[in-house]
Amino acid sequence: MCLAVPLKIINIDGNSAQAELDGIVRQIRIDFVKDIKVGDYVIVHAGFAIEKLKEEDAIENLRLIREVTDAIKSI
Amino acid sequence: MQLSQFKKPHDIEKIIDYLNTVELKVNIMEVCGTHTMAIAKSGIKSLLPTNIRLISGPGCPVCVTDSKDIDTILEICKQYKDVIIATYGDMLKVPGSRYGESLEKLRAQGAKVEIVYSALDAVELAKNNPEKNIVFLGIGFETTTPGTVLALEEAIKLGINNFFIYSMHKLVEPALRALLNEPDFDIDAFLCPGHVGAVIGEEGFEFLVKEFNKPSVICGFEAGDIIVSIYKMVEQIKNNKPQLENEYTRVVKKNGNLLIKEKVEKYLEVSDDNWRGLGNIPRSGLKLKEEYREFDAEKKFKVYLVNTEKENGCQCGEVIKGKIEPKECKLFAKVCSPENPIGPCMVSSEGACAAHYKYLNF
Ligand code: SF4
Numbered sequence: 001m002c003l004a005v006p007l008k009i010i011n012i013d014g015n016s017a018q019a020e021l022d023g024i025v026r027q028i029r030i031d032f033v034k035d036i037k038v039g040d041y042v043i044v045h046a047g048f049a050i051e052k053l054k055e056e057d058a059i060e061n062l063r064l065i066r067e068v069t070d071a072i073k074s075i
Numbered sequence: 076m077q078l079s080q081f082k083k084p085h086d087i088e089k090i091i092d093y094l095n096t097v098e099l100k101v102n103i104m105e106v107c108g109t110h111t112m113a114i115a116k117s118g119i120k121s122l123l124p125t126n127i128r129l130i131s132g133p134g135c136p137v138c139v140t141d142s143k144d145i146d147t148i149l150e151i152c153k154q155y156k157d158v159i160i161a162t163y164g165d166m167l168k169v170p171g172s173r174y175g176e177s178l179e180k181l182r183a184q185g186a187k188v189e190i191v192y193s194a195l196d197a198v199e200l201a202k203n204n205p206e207k208n209i210v211f212l213g214i215g216f217e218t219t220t221p222g223t224v225l226a227l228e229e230a231i232k233l234g235i236n237n238f239f240i241y242s243m244h245k246l247v248e249p250a251l252r253a254l255l256n257e258p259d260f261d262i263d264a265f266l267c268p269g270h271v272g273a274v275i276g277e278e279g280f281e282f283l284v285k286e287f288n289k290p291s292v293i294c295g296f297e298a299g300d301i302i303v304s305i306y307k308m309v310e311q312i313k314n315n316k317p318q319l320e321n322e323y324t325r326v327v328k329k330n331g332n333l334l335i336k337e338k339v340e341k342y343l344e345v346s347d348d349n350w351r352g353l354g355n356i357p358r359s360g361l362k363l364k365e366e367y368r369e370f371d372a373e374k375k376f377k378v379y380l381v382n383t384e385k386e387n388g389c390q391c392g393e394v395i396k397g398k399i400e401p402k403e404c405k406l407f408a409k410v411c412s413p414e415n416p417i418g419p420c421m422v423s424s425e426g427a428c429a430a431h432y433k434y435l436n437f
Contacts, residue, residue: 004109004218004270004296006078029195032221032334041076043273043326046163046215046222047193050335051273051326055076061295061325062080065303069086072093072306 004045006053009038019044081297090306091122097309100126102261104397106247107268108135108425109296115434117298119305127305130397131427133250133353134268136215136243137165138395138419138426141349142172143380144243149176150378151210151241152186158376159187159204161197162212168422174387194226201230201238210372213242217274220244220361221335224342227363227370239372242362245348247271248279249359253350254396255287262397264290264308266301269323276331277321284319295323342367351419352392389418394427401431408432 007019015031029048030036042049105111111131120129133139149171152160167179182188191197197211213223230238254260267280272293283291290311294304304322311317321327348360363371390404401407411417413429420426
């Protein structure tokens with residue numbers, strides 16, 4: 001029940017949307033996230049999106065992880 | 076988007092090698108059931124030295140639900156023939172305090188119990204069954220509560236009067252406070268649940284450091300996220316600099332999701348609540364506000380519970396508090412298994428006992 005997964009928005013109809021992961025399409029609600037477009041990623045929890053996952057945020061997150069591994073390498 | 080990179084970030088082995096040189100004894104509590112599952116599945120525990128321990132906390136909603144609530148739901152199901160219970164699948168097998176009773180058993184005996192994927196499916200059920208009363212079991216922490224609230228709003232909008240919510244929704248912060256105030260609580264750092272963080276924001280975990288001086292890292296759910304977060308906590312402890320770090324910056328923001336916070340506040344109010352293992356915790360649960368009482372299943376369907384509380388040897392309460400590991404329970408894997416769960420920690424796939432059984436032992 002608690003499992004939340006990142007899904008990609010493929011279709012939007014008002015507060016509802018279709019979102020997909022590995023070809024499996026789910027009907028979700030997007031009431032709680034602003035400015036959603038087709039192609040965006042959202043974290044979906046029990047049928048509704050709780051947050052948007054922006055490309056630049058994911059890249060920045062990876063950079064921060066990289067910083068950690070780099071710090072260790074230089075020890 | 077390169078989301079798979081979070082599973083195994085570049086050079087992650089270096090961090091694991093490094094952690095294996097650490098001699099410090101560190102007890103880390105993972106607060107969230109999804110973390111428990113991800114940790115078990117990825118085998119992270121076997122990669123860590125024995126002095127760095129990961130201990131499951133009270134983050135599996137099914138596991139912390141008080142057995143009195145389960146008994147009440149089972150009684151509603153038995154006593155009100157026009158009721159259909161609508162629930163997430165996890166609740167089906169949870170045993171009540173009377174031996175052998177669960178929603179699944181009642182369903183086999185003819186009671187109406189429907190599994191829903193989303194709270195809104197329960198509203199749909201109400202629409203399609205106007206002669207029945209639908210009781211939706213609202214369970215979960217900050218991440219599932221918004222779905223319940225959305226369903227309530229939808230029912231009001233559509234003028235549906237046969238939809239009711241039994242709210243067992245709970246808040247993470249008061250539970251952690253209760254744990255931290257237990258006399259022999261032996262946890263050094265907290266792996267904070269990223270998706271709860273998406274809702275309450277970084278600020279929702281600040282008390283862990285400000286008031287309790289515990290190193291805390293808000294963490295995502297891929298193996299790489301978890302290992303990096305463990306590293307961050309170990310470093311904080313080593314350097315004696317407890318702070319709140321956000322490892323899950325791709326999802327968790329400073330203030331969380333304001334749309335969700337507003338909507339939850341509109342419909343629900345904070346109240347005292349009973350937790351399995353932790354007892355009654357002040358201001359730790361969410362109930363429907365008085366003005367929405369006509370949708371409140373607890374007000375509409377009154378039942379009388381005979382005192383059925385019975386010792387069955389289950390130590391879920393201790394597991395939830397991180398005091399014992401599942402395998403320390405005498406019933407673990409001998410009497411209690413996912414096929415025949417004695418306690419809720421074995422029922423829910425996010426429960427520590429179930430995760431332990433599935434991935435660690437066999
Ligand atoms: S193994 Fe079973 S009986 Fe023991 S604590 Fe876990 S759920 Fe309860």
